[in-house]
Amino acid sequence: MLFFLSAYEWVLEEYPRRPAEPPNAKRVVHPLYHQTRIKALQLFSRLPSLEKTAVKERLKSKLIPIKQWRTHLNQTDFQILCMGELHKESTRRFLAEELFAILGIDVLLLEATPGELKRLVKRLEAGRDYFPLLDADIMRVLRTVQARNPGIRIYGIEQTDKQATYDHDHSNPRDQCIAQNFWKTFEPGLRHIILFGALHCTNEPNWLFHNLCSRVSPDLKKKMLNVRVLGEHQNGPLEAFVDFIDEIGIENKDFVIPDTRSLPECIYQWFPILKRQTLDKYRSLVVFRS
Numbered sequence: 001m002l003f004f005l006s007a008y009e010w011v012l013e014e015y016p017r018r019p020a021e022p023p024n025a026k027r028v029v030h031p032l033y034h035q036t037r038i039k040a041l042q043l044f045s046r047l048p049s050l051e052k053t054a055v056k057e058r059l060k061s062k063l064i065p066i067k068q069w070r071t072h073l074n075q076t077d078f079q080i081l082c083m084g085e086l087h088k089e090s091t092r093r094f095l096a097e098e099l100f101a102i103l104g105i106d107v108l109l110l111e112a113t114p115g116e117l118k119r120l121v122k123r124l125e126a127g128r129d130y131f132p133l134l135d136a137d138i139m140r141v142l143r144t145v146q147a148r149n150p151g152i153r154i155y156g157i158e159q160t161d162k163q164a165t166y167d168h169d170h171s172n173p174r175d176q177c178i179a180q181n182f183w184k185t186f187e188p189g190l191r192h193i194i195l196f197g198a199l200h201c202t203n204e205p206n207w208l209f210h211n212l213c214s215r216v217s218p219d220l221k222k223k224m225l226n227v228r229v230l231g232e233h234q235n236g237p238l239e240a241f242v243d244f245i246d247e248i249g250i251e252n253k254d255f256v257i258p259d260t261r262s263l264p265e266c267i268y269q270w271f272p273i274l275k276r277q278t279l280d281k282y283r284s285l286v287v288f289r290s
Contacts, residue, residue: 030236
């Protein structure tokens with residue numbers, strides 16, 4: 001009996017079921033944040049006509065279609081792009097279909113240890129359709145990025161157990177270890193995308209992207225970018241902002257804010273939580289819609 005129980009547990013762990021993720025038909029998932037949207041619409045309605053037009057035109061020019069951003073990114077000489085995500089099935093599906101299927105890159109770095117990555121690659125080579133990394137499917141991302149970029153290098157740069165045991169002296173040793181692991185794989189001149197949890201990609205002290213920026217030359221720093229990828233309903237402040245732009249007549253499907261510092265000043269005042277949580281911490285914001 002013990003043998004069969006152990007075998008059953010192994011099968012469940014090694015062959016997890018793809019979780020059901022029903023489509024979200026709700027416009028409002030985070031109602032607590034929508035008082036911000038209501039207030040912003042009131043303030044917008046009080047602006048003189050010329051100012052309303054100016055705000056709308058500025059927003060239209062700064063919120064660009066995902067296709068336009070992808071094309072621009074493929075034409076730039078970026079070398080390090082830290083892509084912060086929420087570990088959700090919808091996010092990984094979007095990343096695979098709308099970004100990794102099109103972007104040309106040389107190196108992909110994942111939130112996995114080298115041992116974990118080796119096991120993931122074995123499953124991929126065995127033809128596995130689904131297997132999660134941090135609770136969301138990574139197989140589709142790996143298949144897509146390899147198909148788009150034959151010969152791509154894929155590394156796991158997560159802190160190892162040995163590193164975690166060794167270093168207890170810093171305020172965030174994990175991200176310092178991840179940064180060290182990154183530099184061991186870095187190849188100047190190549191395009192690297194780091195796919196990690198969103199906080200690691202913030203430009204704030206002790207987090208990964210900040211640690212990377214602190215060690216580079218001014219020339220390389222110009223070729224580094226941190227991006228947050230969010231579904232419109234994955235974050236309350238973002239959901240309120242997306243509803244706001246819909247209601248003032250700016251039609252957008254999936255879109256990108258390439259420079260989060262370039263929006264009309266009133267947006268930062270009207271959506272302070274979005275500013276504090278996201279716009280201040282990432283250079284670019286990618287938004288995918290239901």
